[in-house]
Amino acid sequence: MSTSSSAAPALRVAVLGVGMMGQDHARRLASVINRAELVAVSDVDAARTDAVAAEFGVRAIHDPMAAVADPEVDALVIATPGFTHEELVLAALAAGKPVLCEKPLTTSPESSRRIVEAEAALGRQLVQVGFMRRFDAEYVQLRGLIASAELGRPLFLHCVHRNASTPPNFNSAMLVLDSVVHEVDIVRYLTGEEIVAVRVLAPRSTSAAPEGLLDPQFVILETESGILVDVEIFVNTTIGYEVRTELVAERGTARTGLGVGMVTQTTAGWGGRIPADFKERFESAYDVQVQRWVDAVRAGTIDGPGVWDGYAAAAVCAAGVRAQQTGERVEIALGARPA
Ligand SMILES: NC(=O)C1=CN([C@@H]2O[C@H](COP(=O)(O)OP(=O)(O)OC[C@H]3O[C@@H](n4cnc5c(N)ncnc54)[C@H](O)[C@@H]3O)[C@@H](O)[C@H]2O)C=CC1
Numbered sequence: 138m139s140t141s142s143s144a145a146p147a148l149r150v151a152v153l154g155v156g157m158m159g160q161d162h163a164r165r166l167a168s169v170i171n172r173a174e175l176v177a178v179s180d181v182d183a184a185r186t187d188a189v190a191a192e193f194g195v196r197a198i199h200d201p202m203a204a205v206a207d208p209e210v211d212a213l214v215i216a217t218p219g220f221t222h223e224e225l226v227l228a229a230l231a232a233g234k235p236v237l238c239e240k241p242l243t244t245s246p247e248s249s250r251r252i253v254e255a256e257a258a259l260g261r262q263l264v265q266v267g268f269m270r271r272f273d274a275e276y277v278q279l280r281g282l283i284a285s286a287e288l289g290r291p292l293f294l295h296c297v298h299r300n301a302s303t304p305p306n307f308n309s310a311m312l313v314l315d316s317v318v319h320e321v322d323i324v325r326y327l328t329g330e331e332i333v334a335v336r337v338l339a340p341r342s343t344s345a346a347p348e349g350l351l352d353p354q355f356v357i358l359e360t361e362s363g364i365l366v367d368v369e370i371f372v373n374t375t376i377g378y379e380v381r382t383e384l385v386a387e388r389g390t391a392r393t394g395l396g397v398g399m400v401t402q403t404t405a406g407w408g409g410r411i412p413a414d415f416k417e418r419f420e421s422a423y424d425v426q427v428q429r430w431v432d433a434v435r436a437g438t439i440d441g442p443g444v445w446d447g448y449a450a451a452a453v454c455a456a457g458v459r460a461q462q463t464g465e466r467v468e469i470a471l472g473a474r475p476a
Pocket residue numbers: 153154155156157158159179180181182185201216217218219221239240241267269315415
């Protein structure tokens with residue numbers, strides 16, 4: 138969509154990686170987002186690139202690096218697997234192109250740190266990380282409630298993160314690196330604090346989990362002021378998508394993600410709908426995230442989590458994987474933040 142409310146031309150965006158999330162972002166840019174135009178898609182799978190390009194009537198660029206360098210592409214949405222993000226984001230930074238990079242920024246603190254340093258050397262923020270929960274209305278409200286101190290100081294956050302099933306090759310570390318990374322970021326966003334330690338416990342696995350997958354797991358995070366956060370991560374529930382957070386503060390509690398839309402009552406019982414997946418549950422958060430990113434990029438900035446947030450999340454998750462493997466409490470030290 139390219140509706141422009143100002144004289145400035147629409148932002149010309151290419152999506153790199155057009156699997157599940159990339160196709161969803163391509164559709165969003167093509168039909169929902171204002172002041173932006175989807176101009177190209179690029180995927181290492183040439184047939185997929187061609188099919189998605191044809192669907193949206195945009196250019197197919199077979200080499201993702203060529204898409205980064207293309208003079209008719211102003212900005213990039215990166216929706217390739219996490220292990221490819223470092224190379225693509227560094228190339229975008231070298232080309233001076235703004236990026237909305239799907240989470241995780243990268244899959245290790247070392248590689249995320251390299252991006253932090255590269256962006257700091259440029260002296261301007263070009264990279265936003267796709268932690269879309271920060272654009273979800275309930276989380277925004279919960280953050281405001283915590284900041285207002287109306288309920289006193291936060292003591293606990295109880296988080297539930299459940300998926301119906303996992304894609305092939307989803308391993309035990311990915312429950313932390315790929316899924317709990319969202320809680321790591323949202324806890325930092327809600328509390329305004331860094332996470333200083335992590336522990337991971339695993340009960341027996343569900344019989345619905347593929348052989349060898351530790352699912353569910355229980356992740357305990359400690360923030361710098363001593364707020365304790367527990368995260369139940371359970372990715373093969375066979376039911377649907379459930380993401381909830383309960384704040385327990387000194388003088389009250391608050392809960393998000395109850396999904397209390399319409400409740401029906403019939404002879405079969407009463408109830409509402411459980412979203413099938415993240416695309417349904419967070420649809421409007423993804424829309425708001427991309428629209429605000431487009432508007433910020435046109436103004437020469439970003440409007441959301443940046444590379445430091447991506448690095449902090451990667452550091453906590455790497456510690457989480459060590460905690461998972463050792464059963465121990467692992468501390469996190471982020472080091473100095475570049476100016
Ligand atoms: N924010 C959210 O809620 C969600 C975010 N994600 C994130 O989105 C990203 C993509 O995930 P999915 O769409 O589920 O994966 P996917 O496997 O469905 O799609 C990835 C696509 O990237 C392509 N690809 C791989 N290497 C590439 C490269 N170097 N250059 C260009 N294309 C390349 C693959 O051929 C594939 O088409 C990941 O970072 C994932 O963590 C995924 C699901 C939800």
